[in-house]
Amino acid sequence: MSRWLTQHAQAFSLALRKLAATPWNALSSIAAMGIAFSLPAGGYVLLENATALSSRIDSAPQLSLFLDPDAAKADVAQIESRLKEHPQVKSYEFVPKDKALARLKESAGVADVVESLGRNPLPDAFVVQAKSPSADVLEGLRKEMTGWPKAEYVQLDSAWAKRLEALLRVGRIAVLVLAALLAFALVTAIFNTIRLQILTQRDEIEVAKMVGATGGFIRRPFLYYGALQGLAGGTAAWGIVAAALWVLNGALGELGRLYAINIHLAHLSPGDSLSLFGFAAWLGWLGAWMSVGRHLSQVEPQ
Amino acid sequence: MISFSQVCKRYPGGHEALRNLAFTVQDREMVIVTGHSGAGKSTLLKLIAAIERPTSGTVIVNGQNVGAMRASAIPYLRRNLGLVFQDQKLLFDRTVLDNVLLPLQVTGHDRRDAGKRARAALDKVGLLARERSKPITLSGGEQQRLCIARAIVNRPSILLADEPTASLDAAYAGEIMEIFRSFNQVGVTVLIATHDESMVERLRPRVLHLDHGALGA
Known part of the structure; x- marks a missing residue:
């Protein structure tokens, strides 16, 4: 058990050192991932705020x-x-x-x-x-009441809330599609990063295999590297969204004061933030795992 | 113990490196494999380390059929072997000590214990004073000794060396041979492939002579 832990700690610190060894490369790819991920994350934050807003509105029939x-x-x-x-x-x-x-x-x-x-x-x-909250009943009622004498206009109050809900649904799908596409891009980016690393560390891998390194021992630092980079990208995205919200909330506060209403956009909840970090780290790991599976077997002692 | 029976190795393209090879090396034995270049000496060593697989026949190392071994079992076989191969593959981006530490990291040794062992291995090959140097600053003979230190740091039961004195002058070659002899004396099975006749004269080991992939007299 302690040997297992030692090996994981070694692989983890090796991955960290690899990141630190090329700080500008690491930073630029982390920034690219962060920006890419901040789009769906930011979209999700806006949707969550809109949903919270719409749920405050009474959607009774x-x-x-x-x-x-x-x-x-x-x-x-x-x-x-x-x-x-x-x-x-x-x-x-x-x-x-x-x-x-x-x-x-x-x-x-x-x-x-x-x-x-x-x-x-x-x-x-x-x-x-x-x-009844059924749309048909309400619509029937609206038509009937419109026909009553001296009734000028009948308005279905929940109609716009329904429209908003439908709009939010579309927005959610758009965010999901965006997230899926960018997730794919992130996996591909990590895949290629790890491929290059394997190529540049060919000698090291060959020697390790020659002295009896297991597949797991060789894979581990690459997997940690991928996961760390994904996690850093996710954290960067979180930071970008936080910064954007800070700026937006400043402007919205101004707007709100003019109309005497309180508008404040909330950031991701702690749970959602953890999900973002976990998902980004998992994507990085996945990209590394795919790359390692594809490329490590090509490096064998001659 | 290493035992070959009816081993053939044919490379893609039809070149037959080894033909019907059969021999046994007992534990603690020292054996030198000689032969012209291309006689199959390297292939023989690679079959023992499962770097290559035999086309037919069986290669048994310490009771395990290496030719039919699952890929996941090969690392554990190699931990029992010390490999000193022609193409040395020292890691030039790290120190001499770190090069020797690698096999111990692979097996998950405790850090402090690993440091002791690595220094002991460097001491045996006379490189302890150079532990902080980069391998690129070492002479050819020193690099070869570093390879040996790396090969023996895990205390393998079998040491395989392919042309360990190939690019060295006589004095350096003599040092290397003495190192192999000292390992053999403490109970390590040593198998060396070489075309250096002086090695045979000096060590007076058992000799396997390969001629076009087959054992000669």
Whole structure:
């Protein structure tokens, strides 16, 4: 066991020394990997933030029924009784135009604008909760309510949330495709790096084989090298995303202050960060493993 | 013990390096394989170290059939062999000591113990004072001795040497021969391939003479 550990420690330190021996080469390939990986990682971060934002929005099956501005009290009462008896309606709330205006004034930023209006431009409205979240039911309800007298406009509030969700799904697929392509590129890059190393260390490998080195002993430093370089690339990507977010959050904070809203983009969660590091290290290892399997057998003592 | 029976080795292209070779080398024996160049001396040594495989026949080393050995078992065979081959393959990017340490790292020796052993091996070949030098600064004879130190640091039971005195003048060659003799005296089986007749005269070993891949008288 301790011999096994010693050999792994030796292979690990050998790989580290190899990285340190050519610092500029190592740094430039780490930077290239970091930049490549920061694209899907950054995309993922933006998607996660958008998803968090959209989940904060109530996506309950809710419709807003706006009445004609000149609807009388009787019209309101009539619509209310229709809603009360409708089998698909779970609950409803009447929002009179004054209350709507007061609410609008409360939401910051537009108070001045509202103040400057001579009269209340808002109509009376009902906010209706449907019993079923099914899109068909909601759409049917919307059409039916549009036909009611003095109903000016019926809006399906969850529609845009659904659209956003669909958009996020597309985004997620795009990030996945990007990640897969760049992962392939990283594996190829490590594959070639290790191939060159094997070529330049031909003598060393031959001697090691001659004095009885096992395949594992010869492979190990290359595998550690690949994994270390992958890990360093992943860490660089994490750093690039962190830097980009720091810059973005600065700008967003400015924007948010102007609109009096709090926008803050969060970085990868600790779990996701670990996954990024682990995945990048694994890709490096994989590239090295493939290269070693392909090229080491060609180096035999003569 | 090394034993060849009905060993043939034919290289791709039809060249027959060894024909129907049969002989046995006992433990602790010293044997010199002679013959003209191209007689098959190197091939014979390579078959023992599983660098080459016989086309037919069997090569038994320490009770193992080397010709039919799985690739994963070969490293453990080689740990019991000390190889001093013509093409020396010293590693010029590291010190003399590090060159000798390599076989011990391969077998996973404790670092401190490995240092002691490597220095002992260097001492035996008279290179202890040069442990921090780079091999490129050594003379031809010193490089050859370094190869021997590397070959014996793992205390192999069999030492194989291919033309160990080929490029050396008589004085250096004499030193090398004495080193081999001293190893043989402490119980190492030594098999040397050479066309250097002075070696035979000096060491008076058992001689296997190869002629066009077959054993002569």
